[in-house]
Amino acid sequence: MKITVNGNGLEVQEEVKHIKGLIDFLELEGKPLIIEHNQQILQKEEHEKAVLENGDKVEIVHFVGGG
Amino acid sequence: METNRYHRQILFAPIGETGQEKLIRSHVLIVGAGALGSSSAEALTRAGVGHLTLIDRDYVEESNLQRQQLFSEADMEQKMPKAIAAKRRLSEVNSHVKIDAIVGDAEINILRQIVPETDLIIDATDNFETRLLLNDIAQKYQKPWIYGAVVASYGVTFTVLPEKTPCLQCLQEYIPANGATCDSVGIIQPVVQKVVSQQVTEALKLLTGNEAALSGRLISFDLWKNEYTEIEAAALRKSDCPSCSEKRSYPNLAYDSRLKTAVLCGRNTVQLRPQRKHADLDEVAEELKKNKQIKLFQNPYLLSFEVDSFRIVLFQDGRALVHGTMDQLEAKNIYHRYLG
Ligand SMILES: [Zn+2]
Numbered sequence: 001m002k003i004t005v006n007g008n009g010l011e012v013q014e015e016v017k018h019i020k021g022l023i024d025f026l027e028l029e030g031k032p033l034i035i036e037h038n039q040q041i042l043q044k045e046e047h048e049k050a051v052l053e054n055g056d057k058v059e060i061v062h063f064v065g066g067g
Numbered sequence: 068m069e070t071n072r073y074h075r076q077i078l079f080a081p082i083g084e085t086g087q088e089k090l091i092r093s094h095v096l097i098v099g100a101g102a103l104g105s106s107s108a109e110a111l112t113r114a115g116v117g118h119l120t121l122i123d124r125d126y127v128e129e130s131n132l133q134r135q136q137l138f139s140e141a142d143m144e145q146k147m148p149k150a151i152a153a154k155r156r157l158s159e160v161n162s163h164v165k166i167d168a169i170v171g172d173a174e175i176n177i178l179r180q181i182v183p184e185t186d187l188i189i190d191a192t193d194n195f196e197t198r199l200l201l202n203d204i205a206q207k208y209q210k211p212w213i214y215g216a217v218v219a220s221y222g223v224t225f226t227v228l229p230e231k232t233p234c235l236q237c238l239q240e241y242i243p244a245n246g247a248t249c250d251s252v253g254i255i256q257p258v259v260q261k262v263v264s265q266q267v268t269e270a271l272k273l274l275t276g277n278e279a280a281l282s283g284r285l286i287s288f289d290l291w292k293n294e295y296t297e298i299e300a301a302a303l304r305k306s307d308c309p310s311c312s313e314k315r316s317y318p319n320l321a322y323d324s325r326l327k328t329a330v331l332c333g334r335n336t337v338q339l340r341p342q343r344k345h346a347d348l349d350e351v352a353e354e355l356k357k358n359k360q361i362k363l364f365q366n367p368y369l370l371s372f373e374v375d376s377f378r379i380v381l382f383q384d385g386r387a388l389v390h391g392t393m394d395q396l397e398a399k400n401i402y403h404r405y406l407g
Pocket residue numbers: 233234235236237238305308309310311312
């Protein structure tokens with residue numbers, strides 16, 4: 001399945017079924033992330049319910065502190 | 068008005084003569100004069116903002132020169148406080164801008180005096196403790212502020228508008244845990260410019276009466292990975308936020324968040340703010356000179372001395388930086404050993 005993450009195309013395997021799976025796949029688990037799935041901001045508890053489909057758009061933002 | 072100086076900016080239709088006059092009557096506070104602060108201060112000075120206030124607690128070191136565009140090797144050799152060095156350079160760039168330089172922490176008492184007089188705050192700090200303080204003070208006095216932050220090749224920015232957008236406290240669950248922002252992954256200079264170009268453009272829109280052109284989005288990018296992301300932020304506003312909702316109590320102003328000691332990110336340095344202010348810098352220097360082992364350096368703003376593997380820098384406002392340790396207890400011991 002091909003999805004778009006932060007503007008770039010990404011080919012993911014079958015086992016990446018939902019947003020939580022994608023976070024694990026990207027090795028971002030445990031980080032506080034603001035996630036938008038097809039222009040809908042998700043709460044953390046929704047990550048496992050948000051099923052990924054071919055062509056989906058995901059935006060992931062995290063805060064940093066440096067200045 | 069010197070029309071020639073700002074001619075190209077006035078030709079730019081959304082600004083025009085009217086916008087330029089508004090800029091000249093504006094007062095902007097920039098908190099932090101490191102990488103982001105240097106760059107946005109220069110941009111706003113060239114653009115002709117009437118009045119800039121800069122606050123910074125640090126002084127210029129060699130490793131700053133790679134990305135902090137206002138500073139020179141001479142500033143580094145003289146250990147100039149960043150706010151003072153920045154003011155000097157900015158006054159050369161545009162002598163018509165009134166520039167106030169404050170060497171110290173952006174703490175609540177200072178912000179209370181300045182923020183009501185400003186039109187806008189630009190965040191160029193390196194920590195969330197100060198940002199949360201800025202957030203609440205901006206909400207209290209109904210001032211916009213523009214978050215910006217950088218690490219490695221990654222940058223993130225968002226404009227907080229009172230009563231309109233979410234505030235930083237609304238987004239509190241996304242703030243990384245204390246210390247997690249002290250990455251030792253370095254930084255490249257272009258990401259600073261990219262965040263600043265976003266921050267300064269938003270500032271120009273706000274100051275010239277072009278609010279409708281504001282982005283409204285949380286923007287992040289990674290220049291190295293070729294990633295660019297925008298998230299519509301409105302949905303993140305919390306109706307029960309303690310900083311921006313009707314039930315507001317400004318939790319970040321309620322207690323004095325000034326830590327007596329603070330570890331500076333990625334610097335192997337501890338800042339101490341002793342309860343009792345030390346004697347004036349000349350007297351301290353006289354006392355230290357009696358110990359021939361100690362290497363001393365002094366300028367009108369600070370006193371620096373080296374002893375063993377540590378270097379201690381004392382500022383006029385009473386703060387001390389102890390370089391060579393991240394251990395707060397060790398830093399205190401060194402401080403007391405040499406300064407009583
Ligand atoms: Zn809020």
